[in-house]
Amino acid sequence: MRTTLIGIIMLATLATTGCENKSSDKASGTSSAVTAPGAKHAAVGVRPGSHADWCGEHQVPESMCTRCNPSLVAAFKATGDWCVEHNLPESQCLICNPELKIERPPLTGAAKP
Numbered sequence: 001m002r003t004t005l006i007g008i009i010m011l012a013t014l015a016t017t018g019c020e021n022k023s024s025d026k027a028s029g030t031s032s033a034v035t036a037p038g039a040k041h042a043a044v045g046v047r048p049g050s051h052a053d054w055c056g057e058h059q060v061p062e063s064m065c066t067r068c069n070p071s072l073v074a075a076f077k078a079t080g081d082w083c084v085e086h087n088l089p090e091s092q093c094l095i096c097n098p099e100l101k102i103e104r105p106p107l108t109g110a111a112k113p
């Protein structure tokens with residue numbers, strides 16, 4: 001009798017703890033996935049071409065965002081990748097190239113070979 005009761009209590013405790021762990025894991029995972037809530041621009045020092053390298057305001061890689069970094073304009077002009085009409089790199093000009101899709105690089109794990 002007694003053993004059964006203890007067993008039930010232990011089971012209940014385990015189940016509750018397991019549930020709590022699961023939900024808290026989920027919550028912390030979500031919060032850590034968001035690098036900086038509310039931040040529209042990539043942090044300083046992110047690797048160009050990485051998931052973090054993204055300008056949320058202009059929907060282009062931050063390292064290639066001429067609107068955030070006007071100093072990049074010369075480099076685009078030098079390679080002939082420049083839309084004079086819209087003051088944008090031709091490769092980012094959705095007005096001239098409506099079919100253009102600039103996709104954010106996928107988020108990859110920290111472990112790299």
Ligand SMILES: [Zn+2]
Nearest residue numbers: 055058065068
């Ligand atoms: Zn930008």
Ligand SMILES: [Zn+2]
Nearest residue numbers: 083086093096
């Ligand atoms: Zn254009």
